[in-house]
Structure formats: C-alpha cells, structure tokens
Amino acid sequence: MDSNCLITVRDVSKNYKRRKALNNISFDVKKGEVLGIIGPNGAGKTTMISLLATINKPESGKIHIFGEDILKNPEKVRASLGYVPQETALYPMLTAYENLDFWGGIYGVDNKLKKEKINKVLQLLRLEDRKNDKVRTFSGGMKKRLNIAASLLHDPDILIMDEPTAGVDILSRATITELVLDLKNSGRTIIITSHHIDDLEHLCDKILVLREGSLLYSGSAADILKATGNDNLEQLMLKLEEA
Numbered sequence: 001m002d003s004n005c006l007i008t009v010r011d012v013s014k015n016y017k018r019r020k021a022l023n024n025i026s027f028d029v030k031k032g033e034v035l036g037i038i039g040p041n042g043a044g045k046t047t048m049i050s051l052l053a054t055i056n057k058p059e060s061g062k063i064h065i066f067g068e069d070i071l072k073n074p075e076k077v078r079a080s081l082g083y084v085p086q087e088t089a090l091y092p093m094l095t096a097y098e099n100l101d102f103w104g105g106i107y108g109v110d111n112k113l114k115k116e117k118i119n120k121v122l123q124l125l126r127l128e129d130r131k132n133d134k135v136r137t138f139s140g141g142m143k144k145r146l147n148i149a150a151s152l153l154h155d156p157d158i159l160i161m162d163e164p165t166a167g168v169d170i171l172s173r174a175t176i177t178e179l180v181l182d183l184k185n186s187g188r189t190i191i192i193t194s195h196h197i198d199d200l201e202h203l204c205d206k207i208l209v210l211r212e213g214s215l216l217y218s219g220s221a222a223d224i225l226k227a228t229g230n231d232n233l234e235q236l237m238l239k240l241e242e243a
C-alpha cells in the first residue's frame with residue numbers, strides 16, 4: 001500500500017438485491033487530492049460515496065481510510081469525515097444557526113467552541129446575514145450551502161460531497177466551487193460527484209469514470225481525455241450516455 005494514500009479502495013462490489021451497483025472497484029486517494037466521480041445516471045456514484053461515508057457496506061472488497069479498515073472500525077474514521085448527502089438534512093422550522101447547533105451536537109463539537117465554529121462555517125458559506133432566519137425561507141442553493149456548512153463544523157480532514165451543486169443558483173454554485181478549492185488549498189481531501197462536469201474538470205486532481213457499476217477510466221482529466229480522444233469530459237459523458 002502506498003503510504004501517501006489516505007484512502008484505498010480494493011475490489012469493492014455492492015449489490016442491491018440482484019442488481020450490481022458496483023463491480024470490483026479499486027482506486028486510491030492521496031492526502032490533499034480532490035477526487036471527482038462521474039458517470040451517467042445509475043453508474044454507481046452515490047453508492048460509492050455512501051460506502052466511503054460509512055453509511056453503507058459493500059458485499060466484498062476492502063476500504064481503508066487513514067490505514068483503518070472502515071468496515072471493522074467505522075466509528076474511528078467518522079470523526080475525520082464530513083459528509084454532504086444529495087438530499088439536504090435540515091429542520092425547516094429552525095433557523096440556520098439552530099440547525100448548525102443541532103449538527104454540532106451530532107458531530108460532538110465541544111460546547112465551548114460551538115458558537116465560534118458555527119459562525120465560522122456560516123461565514124465560509126456566505127450565510128452570516130441569514131443565520132437567524134428559518135430554513136423554510138431559504139432557496140435550494142442556500143439550503144445546500146447550509147448542509148455543507150454543517151459537514152464542516154468538526155473540521156474534518158476528508159469531505160465527501162454528493163452532488164453539492166445540483167439544482168442550485170449560479171451564486172451558490174460559485175461559492176461551493178470556491179470553497180472546495182479553499183479546502184483543497186488548506187490540505188483537505190475531497191471526494192465529489194457532480195453532473196456539472198466542467199466544474200469537476202477544473203477542480204479535480206483525479207477523476208473516476210463509472211458506468212453501470214464498472215470503473216471505465218481513472219486518472220487526471222488530461223489523461224482521460226488523451227486516452228479517450230475527447231476534447232473535454234462533457235463530450236465523453238455525452239458519448240457514454242448515448243452508448
């Protein structure tokens with residue numbers, strides 16, 4: 001095992017009843033890398049993310065994070081993981097601040113530091129001016145940003161994001177993209193899925209291309225484009241969707 005690798009995934013398969021969602025997937029992620037997972041609908045992106053986030057288990061294969069087998073010791077790695085699910089997990093009748101207070105409790109943030117941490121993540125996601133507003137008054141993009149803010153409360157080393165920019169306004173999308181870059185620059189390791197392929201092409205050090213549960217390509221965007229003879233990843237995705 002390469003000692004630089006923070007995450008190693010080896011021969012991982014996942015079935016839902018008889019449907020194979022992932023088929024013998026292997027890859028590595030180094031500390032500080034941004035890994036993008038792309039592929040047509042049903043490719044297995046969310047399933048892969050859910051295994052890494054320790055909310056789902058594979059039928060076979062191994063996943064190590066910080067050298068820990070996450071199937072044996074999920075609790076040990078959870079403290080270092082921030083997870084942004086596809087669906088936002090927020091209480092509409094609570095304010096942004098109250099929602100973060102709740103999530104701070106779930107993530108075990110020290111009570112003495114909670115206020116400071118909440119204000120910091122609100123600022124990072126450009127939501128300070130809405131902190132006392134109820135979430136039911138928020139746009140989709142603001143809810144998404146608040147969910148990302150919640151995932152950062154415990155300063156995780158690894159951030160796992162499932163479609164963080166899906167269905168959000170242009171301002172939220174830009175804020176989220178900038179945040180990913182800032183987190184990368186501060187040494188965080190990030191795993192992200194998105195249908196905004198052009199964002200990923202610029203953000204990611206490494207890309208996995210999945211289709212129907214199989215890993216078709218992995219490498220830098222430039223390597224994948226060279227290997228497949230495409231001008232950009234959007235073009236590759238269109239071909240995969242049509243095939």
Ligand code: ATP
Nearest residue numbers: 016019020021039040041042043044045046047048
């Ligand atoms: P999308 O781009 O549409 O979000 P995806 O690449 O994230 O797709 P997954 O959601 O991981 O794909 O699904 C992979 C396969 O597993 C699909 O065939 C899907 O129908 C199936 N699947 C996913 N979740 C379940 C589930 N809970 N029960 C049964 N089948 C499932």
